[in-house]
Amino acid sequence: MEYIKNFNVRNERNLTMLVDFYELTMGNGYFSSGIENKIAYFDMFFRRVPDGGGYCIMAGLQQLIEYLNNLSFSKEDIEYLRSKNIFSEEFLNYLKDFKFCCDVWAIPEGNPVFPNEPLVTVRGPIIQAQFVETMILLSINHQTLIATKANRICRAADGRSVMEFGSRRAQGYDGAIYGARAAIIGGCNSTACTIAEQMFGVPSAGTMAHSWVQLFPTEYEAFETWAKAYPDNCVLLIDTYNVLKSGLPNAIKVFDDILKPKGYRPKGIRIDSGDITYLSIKCREMLDEAGYEDVKIIVSNSLDEYIIRSVLRQGAKIDGFGVGERLITARSEPVFGGVYKLVAIEDNHAIVPKIKISENEEKITNPGFKKVYRIFDKETDKAIADLITLNDEIIDENKPLTLFDPVFTWKKKKVKNFYAKELLVQIFDKGNLVYDCPDVLEISKVAESESEKLWHEVLRFENPHNYYVDLSHKLWSIKHNLINKYSSIYNEEE
Amino acid sequence: MEYIKNFNVRNERNLTMLVDFYELTMGNGYFSSGIENKIAYFDMFFRRVPDGGGYCIMAGLQQLIEYLNNLSFSKEDIEYLRSKNIFSEEFLNYLKDFKFCCDVWAIPEGNPVFPNEPLVTVRGPIIQAQFVETMILLSINHQTLIATKANRICRAADGRSVMEFGSRRAQGYDGAIYGARAAIIGGCNSTACTIAEQMFGVPSAGTMAHSWVQLFPTEYEAFETWAKAYPDNCVLLIDTYNVLKSGLPNAIKVFDDILKPKGYRPKGIRIDSGDITYLSIKCREMLDEAGYEDVKIIVSNSLDEYIIRSVLRQGAKIDGFGVGERLITARSEPVFGGVYKLVAIEDNHAIVPKIKISENEEKITNPGFKKVYRIFDKETDKAIADLITLNDEIIDENKPLTLFDPVFTWKKKKVKNFYAKELLVQIFDKGNLVYDCPDVLEISKVAESESEKLWHEVLRFENPHNYYVDLSHKLWSIKHNLINKYSSIYNEEE
Missing domain, CATH: 3.20.140.10 (nicotinate phosphoribosyltransferase)
Structure with missing residues (x-):
């Protein structure tokens, strides 16, 4: 880039x-x-x-x-x-x-x-x-x-990817922009802050909000439309209604219906609420059973180094963390x-x-x-x-x-x-x-x-x-x- | 302005x-x-x-x-x-x-x-x-x-003036600038952030740092020079060496030697460290005894609404508060x-x-x-x-x-x-x-x-x-x- x-x-x-x-x-x-x-x-x-x-x-x-x-x-x-x-x-x-x-x-x-x-x-x-x-x-x-806070969070993630997600909760515009810069210095892989990529050449990334899912008559249609738009980089947010009863089943169905026939592999799913330890373990099982062992599980929702360390110790099956307000404001201090x-x-x-x-x-x-x-x-x-x-x-x-x-x-x-x-x-x-x-x-x-x-x-x-x-x-x-x-x-x- | x-x-x-x-x-x-x-x-x-x-x-x-x-x-x-x-x-x-x-x-x-x-x-x-x-x-x-944090702090100050002092500890440049704006909205009387006055017409204010005092061979000379430069708006920082044994006696001497003969009234003294309840009570006594009942006592040093309320309850004699990092970052939350x-x-x-x-x-x-x-x-x-x-x-x-x-x-x-x-x-x-x-x-x-x-x-x-x-x-x-x-x-x- x-x-x-x-x-x-x-x-x-x-x-x-x-x-x-x-x-x-x-x-x-x-x-x-x-x-x-x-x-x-x-x-x-x-x-x-x-x-x-x-x-x-x-x-x-x-x-x-x-x-x-x-x-x-x-x-x-x-x-x-x-x-x-x-x-x-x-x-x-x-x-x-x-x-x-x-x-x-x-x-x-x-x-x-x-x-x-x-x-x-x-x-x-x-x-x-x-x-x-x-x-x-x-x-x-x-x-x-x-940078110091990001470094702590990345050490807790123990080699898993950490994405900076905090712009909306930063203390002012420069808090978001230079905070994203400092987060990358501290060890984050990417940021959701687009202008930071433009200014500093650091990788920016992002997928969808709950509003995307809400906009469509059904969750399946929301996922289907997304998979058609981004077949080669498909990450679905699965917690708008109910992760295990609706979000993940719909995601797997769309992976099967839309991506598989065209030879695409889905990239990941994201969970933004609920008990991420329990949900990530269950999701991993369901994804693996459906033949999606390589699909990554990304989690977000008020994470910091303490929560990350705690859920990993409990055996959470997580491949990447989106970290927002607690990083961009160094909330604990x-x-x-x-x-x-x-x-x-x-x-x-x-x-x-x-x-x-x-x-x-x-x-x-x-x-x-x-x-x-x-x-x-x-x-x-x-x-x-x-x-x-x-x-x-x-x-x-x-x-x-x-x-x-x-x-x-x-x-x-x-x-x-x-x-x-x-x-x-x-x-x-x-x-x-x-x-x-x-x-x-x-x-x-x-x-x-x-x-x-x-x-x-x-x-x-x-x-x-x-x-x-x-x-x-x-x-x-x-x-x-x-x-x-x-x-x-x-x-x-x- | x-x-x-x-x-x-x-x-x-x-x-x-x-x-x-x-x-x-x-x-x-x-x-x-x-x-x-x-x-x-x-x-x-x-x-x-x-x-x-x-x-x-x-x-x-x-x-x-x-x-x-x-x-x-x-x-x-x-x-x-x-x-x-x-x-x-x-x-x-x-x-x-x-x-x-x-x-x-x-x-x-x-x-x-x-x-x-x-x-x-x-x-x-x-x-x-x-x-x-x-x-x-x-x-x-x-x-x-x-603005919400400033409003809490100003309520704690109970009618006394609150100055926003936090630029140096803000989270980025806009954190300082728009933070100063929000602090004024919340009830602060003034800010140390000069550009905020220029941009928003809010009053900016400030006096001297410890470095001013350190620069001179003696504290008395530092105060004397300041009083000559700002005879009609003289506020002295009295805690560089020792508030009660050096800072305040030197300040009173300069008020007597430099300002009084020319008909100027000093404006205030500032204390930036130590036990502000004890020091402010002692300073008030010494100022009053010296005939400076109208000279204001300003304090700073990691203040927030809780500390302000606590020192006022203990009978601290304070006329104004300079509030820095705990306001500009809303540190407690x-x-x-x-x-x-x-x-x-x-x-x-x-x-x-x-x-x-x-x-x-x-x-x-x-x-x-x-x-x-x-x-x-x-x-x-x-x-x-x-x-x-x-x-x-x-x-x-x-x-x-x-x-x-x-x-x-x-x-x-x-x-x-x-x-x-x-x-x-x-x-x-x-x-x-x-x-x-x-x-x-x-x-x-x-x-x-x-x-x-x-x-x-x-x-x-x-x-x-x-x-x-x-x-x-x-x-x-x-x-x-x-x-x-x-x-x-x-x-x-x-």
């Missing part, structure tokens, strides 16, 4: 003004205090894997890149901002001629990612690096949430809590690490301009840990590497015979795009092959092994010196 | 292809069987109020109207569909010249709506009336979900389960009601072409019940009206001294738009005034009174005849 590589040009929107208003008040504030060009470093990261899972699947980078590459204020935007009567003309002039000039690094889409490591790092004038916060978070939070934090500034060309202190220890940020290495065992090719270092640190693969827990520092591990892969790649160099986005289907292969490099214990649904995300000794020292500095200021009176 | 009424023209997208693929396979199927112009009636309705609430707030109609009014297939769309090799040239030609010609009725935005009543009714050639399913559901499901069902067809110009049977009684549809009346008590102006009738039924306000429960039919109520308001208004007449969309702020006034017409028992958060949605005797009879017909077909062998 060829798709329109630049399809979204036709649908291009200027989302520059999709920004939290405080980015603008701060931007104006930098100007009025003359610090708009101070160089700042921000990290985007998350603190917790949704649904208690062991890892997330990075997604949403391509849309973020398109946004950053097209960032510009129209005349109408400037006029609108002027009408608010709080922005200086100097600031508005700056926006009028806005040219994105930051450096951006990111972990490519499809990679498994873990809490507290930078997924995106931005370096540039504070006025720009701050401005892009909303869209960085919005782009990565949304698609990473859905619909918020991906990515944050964007200042981690350093430059003073006289020296990098000064910054930290955000919190009484909640997990909320204390990792300061400084950093790199993320993934450490792999050379023999098994399995990922052992991620190691966050300062940006100028280099890992010598020929020497043993000592990893230690950043909280319980006595927990140490010496690693030999490993290789280290840098996860963050440069996306923008002083505002110039230097990265080529892969196709969605390529990204979904990355997700598959890189997830396979995680130990089974990390892939587990419940209480997975906590994958190690450690800090280099140098980074750990900087962080703890900063924590001590602030705690001595605010706690000494006690 | 003037806004750009036709702003979205600049951002116009063609969403015609945002459609479940099965709408297209069915469309092609109607053609190949020669029934594409059969007249069909579809209802969009929902079955359950999210979060166990008593009612929903209708929203999303304007975006649905824009979609229907712009429905057209481009050359690229047709080429793409042809490349799938399953659609007939006859069908593709039809799409090429597609002109929307359906009648559409809908309940205007802002109105309280209840389970099982049609929110949108479409009448037209089956090929068109079926095609629009995905976008009708997507538009109404999303915004009704968020992120799916609005609206459905779109065939309810009738025309045969020789006669309307033939259709029903979808289900073993789950609640899933049985209300057949026929219908109207919805809201029955108000003339004396109190409170809503007594909604009554669904056939389209040709007229309610005589001068005669007593007998309402009865559609399941427990012996539960009857005779209503006198009432007036009946038709809820569904015509939006499209044979494809021509005949409805003028009100502004978002007008819609939010409708939501406020129409919710006030509900009894307190319906407004309750937990176990609200089940508002009556009854059927006319004529409609009830048609429904039960159809149910009996199908159940006699499929159950007689047992």
Whole structure:
């Protein structure tokens, strides 16, 4: 299937003004205090894997890149901002001629990612690096949430096909479109969202609604008409009236009457309600008896990873799952809590690490301009840990590497015979795009092959092994010196 | 604030292809069987109020109207569909010249709506009336979900201001933009989503992030710089280091040092972490002691209706709430389960009601072409019940009206001294738009005034009174005849 590589040009929107208003008040504030060009470093990261899972699947980078590459204020935007009567003309002039000039690094889409490591790092004038916060978070939070959920659902389906069916219950149009994209990245085989195929070249698919069956005087006539229209790709929805007494008998009759004489094999039946374990077992028996052992049974109806796992354990005979609202909204945990934090500034060309202190220890940020290495065992090719270092640190693969827990520092591990892969790649160099986005289907292969490099214990649904995300000794020292500095200021009176 | 009424023209997208693929396979199927112009009636309705609430707030109609009014297939769309090799040239030609010609009725935005009543009714050639399913559901499901959640949160805030802060955690760009629109409809005072002000004329607002404070050598300098930039609208974020030992003392010092000498009054402080009940009470005391009784206390940090109600009960001193991820994703229940069902067809110009049977009684549809009346008590102006009738039924306000429960039919109520308001208004007449969309702020006034017409028992958060949605005797009879017909077909062998 060829798709329109630049399809979204036709649908291009200027989302520059999709920004939290405080980015603008701060931007104006930098100007009025003359610090708009101070160089700042921000990290985007998350603190917790949704649904208690062991890892997330990075997604949403391509849309973020398109946004950053097209960032510009129209005349109408400037006029609108002027009408608010709080922005200086100097600031508005700056926006009028806005040219994105930051450096951006990111972990490519499809990679498994873990809490507290930078997924995106931005370096540039504070006025720009701050401005892009909303869209960085919005782009990565949304698609990473859905790709991660899809990945869980596909693991539950255990090799069976999973189709994304959720457009009608998505949270807005982009929720449907980019949700379908993220679902494919996470492992879905296809989507019902037609425009997603057009935009991203991901396979779209679909058959019939109950209304098709209701429209005809009888279910048999509805199926007969469908089989004549789609003899070589016939999938019938059999639960409009009664699956076992009406739907399946009518389907088998139409397979026999219409398809068999012309030499066509039916493709499948779909069940969208009722007890899918019981019905699928019964349908399998009836189909097999009628000589349709190769006809697939597809089920849908408010499925998620828990229900899929449960019905498969009970012996349901299902070949494919259509998953809708619980995937497209990540219903069990619909918020991906990515944050964007200042981690350093430059003073006289020296990098000064910054930290955000919190009484909640997990909320204390990792300061400084950093790199993320993934450490792999050379023999098994399995990922052992991620190691966050300062940006100028280099890992010598020929020497043993000592990893230690950043909280319980006595927990140490010496690693030999490993290789280290840098996860963050440069996306923008002083505002110039230097990265080529892969196709969605390529990204979904990355997700598959890189997830396979995680130990089974990390892939587990419940209480997975906590994958190690450690800090280099140098980074750990900087962080703890900063924590001590602030705690001595605010706690000494006690 | 003037806004750009036709702003979205600049951002116009063609969403015609945002459609479940099965709408297209069915469309092609109607053609190949020669029934594409059969007249069909579809209802969009929902079955359950999210979060166990008593009612929903209708929203999303304007975006649905824009979609229907712009429905057209481009050359690229047709080429793409042809490349799938399953659609007939006859069908593709039809799409090429597609002109929307359906009648559409809908309940205007802002109105309280209840389970099982049609929110949108479409009448037209089956090929068109079926095609629009995905976008009708997507538009109404999303915004009704968020408007309903916002309405709950604002009721919890009990007259205090609620600001929508959730863009960064929304599910996609439209999740942020139209979510902000729906939040205002539901009762929020403002949004942080700048583009929503530009598009819909709803007020946007915002102050500073923690990064502003971190950027400066000291918190005092950060506040000082802000106060100088925004002397007449100064709101300071006081929780970057320590609210009571650092943030508030520095804020008060800046109010005294910078604003007071120039005759400015500070506007507020914001707390984004920690125990907001305790901190807000302490901050109120310290502000009052310092002579800042009029300075507002704004709080944010993962709030929803439950937390807001709880902290207010504990005596928190809060003037305004910033509500983010739990509003913009409706986190506690992120799916609005609206459905779109065939309810009738025309045969020789006669309307033939259709029903979808289900073993789950609640899933049985209300057949026929219908109207919805809201029955108000003339004396109190409170809503007594909604009554669904056939389209040709007229309610005589001068005669007593007998309402009865559609399941427990012996539960009857005779209503006198009432007036009946038709809820569904015509939006499209044979494809021509005949409805003028009100502004978002007008819609939010409708939501406020129409919710006030509900009894307190319906407004309750937990176990609200089940508002009556009854059927006319004529409609009830048609429904039960159809149910009996199908159940006699499929159950007689047992």
